[in-house]
Amino acid sequence: xxxLVTVGAQMPFDRLIRAVDAWxxxxxxxxxxxxxxxxxxxxxxxDAVPFLQPAAFDRAYDEADAVIGHAGIGxxxxxxERGKPILVLPREARRRETRNDHQIATARRFVSRPGVVxxxxxxxxxxxxxxxxxxxxxxxxxxxxEGPLIxxxxxxxxxx
Amino acid sequence: xxxxxxxKILAISSGGGHWIELLRLRPAFEGHFVVYxxxxxxxxAHVGDAPLVVIDDVTRWDRVGLVRSALQITRLLLAERPDxxxxxxxxxxxxxxxxxxxxxxxxxxxxxxANVEELSLSGEKVGPHxxxxxxxxxxxxxxxxPRYAGSVID
Numbered sequence: 001x002x003x004l005v006t007v008g009a010q011m012p013f014d015r016l017i018r019a020v021d022a023w024x025x026x027x028x029x030x031x032x033x034x035x036x037x038x039x040x041x042x043x044x045x046x047d048a049v050p051f052l053q054p055a056a057f058d059r060a061y062d063e064a065d066a067v068i069g070h071a072g073i074g075x076x077x078x079x080x081e082r083g084k085p086i087l088v089l090p091r092e093a094r095r096r097e098t099r100n101d102h103q104i105a106t107a108r109r110f111v112s113r114p115g116v117v118x119x120x121x122x123x124x125x126x127x128x129x130x131x132x133x134x135x136x137x138x139x140x141x142x143x144x145x146e147g148p149l150i151x152x153x154x155x156x157x158x159x160x
Numbered sequence: 161x162x163x164x165x166x167x168k169i170l171a172i173s174s175g176g177g178h179w180i181e182l183l184r185l186r187p188a189f190e191g192h193f194v195v196y197x198x199x200x201x202x203x204x205a206h207v208g209d210a211p212l213v214v215i216d217d218v219t220r221w222d223r224v225g226l227v228r229s230a231l232q233i234t235r236l237l238l239a240e241r242p243d244x245x246x247x248x249x250x251x252x253x254x255x256x257x258x259x260x261x262x263x264x265x266x267x268x269x270x271x272x273x274a275n276v277e278e279l280s281l282s283g284e285k286v287g288p289h290x291x292x293x294x295x296x297x298x299x300x301x302x303x304x305x306p307r308y309a310g311s312v313i314d
Contacts, residue, residue, distance in 0.1 A: 009176060054202035073177030073274045077184075077313075105276035142314055145184045149294070149310030153188035153268060156292045157244055158164055160266035 001133060004064035005034035005046060006057075008072045012037035013097055016089045019125035020068055021045050027129075033060055066132050071103035071118070076110055083140035087117040087132040089125065114139055164191060170242035170265070172197040172233075172256040173249060174217055177274055179203060181248040184312040185270065195240050197233075197256070213240075218251050220281065230255050237263050248272055248312075254282035258289045268292040273312055275300070 005020050007013035017036050024032055024045035034046035035057070042048070052060060061067065061078050069075040071090040079086035090107040091097035111118045115138020119128035144150065169192050173182040179198050183206055186194075196207050199217040215232055218225040233255040237245075245260035246268040247253025257267045269290035271283035279300055287293050287305065295301050296311035 054200060055205055058205075073272065074175075074180050075177075077177070077180045102274050102276060106274055109276055143184060144187050144314070145181075145312040146310035146314045149270075149296075149312065150185065150188045152294070152307075152309035153185060153246070153270075153292070154190075156266070156268060157167055157169065157188065157192065160167065160244055160291070 001030050001065040003032045004060050004067045006069045007037045012039035013070050014041050015122050019122040023126050023129050071107040080141040083138050085115045085135035085138045087128050089119045167192045167243040169194045169244045172247045172253045175199045178249045181312045261289045266291045270294045
């Protein structure tokens with residue numbers, strides 16, 4: 001399968017990249033593109049680049065069968081809007097992977113959505129990868145916010 | 161019924177999730193003139209023919225950057241003179257709302273969906289400057305604080 005791994009634009013996330021690289025070593029035959037950030041790591045089994053420009057990112061999402069990433073809102077939406085299954089490993093503040101544990105909270109909120117798989121630690125990545133690859137697509141999220149939120153903002157704009 | 165008057169909206173955010181959340185609010189801007197301000201030229205592809213102004217990205221730890229960003233956003237507001245400023249964060253959007261309010265715009269802050277357990281720092285501080293102050297999590301709404309009207313995910 002064609003897989004896209006992404007850690008987002010802000011900081012590297014070597015724990016995720018190591019886990020996916022190890023999995024890929026044990027499961028050859030997949031084409032795995034990885035956006036890894038500014039890191040010393042050179043993954044052996046991933047086609048890794050530090051960053052992707054937004055247009056290239058859009059293309060990489062379009063071409064992937066499934067996505068593996070940190071639990072960032074941008075990453076989740078990019079996959080979900082395209083109906084791509086996604087596996088996320090949340091960044092943890094205690095490991096200095098982010099400034100607070102908002103990704104753990106985000107993952108908790110999204111874990112029940114169809115097409116979303118969460119690995120709560122790097123040890124869970126191999127099992128989560130199997131679940132991810134067993135998903136054949138995911139329901140596409142519409143590209144718009146909930147109706148009541150749109151209405152509240154539109155009404156406010158009209159009245160201003 | 162008379163047609164709705166067309167307003168000028170400045171829709172401003174930083175990149176990544178904040179930008180995607182802002183884009184998901186677009187149906188609310190229909191019929192108005194929207195200028196987008198965000199941190200990457202490459203996002204232009206997302207907004208079609210709408211004008212997009214590239215602004216600096218800045219974090220709260222970068223003091224020089226903060227001052228520069230505030231000045232840049234002030235210049236942007238003076239050049240565009242929007243009726244409405246709307247933001248999903250983070251810091252550049254915070255400046256857009258706070259300074260926009262001072263310059264007479266009506267302001268909208270939608271705190272990011274990523275702030276699940278507490279409002280963002282900018283989200284806490286932006287309250288008094290936002291004419292419409294929204295959180296996307298019902299349990300984060302409180303009297304005198306942000307209101308909950310739904311989220312960017314359906």
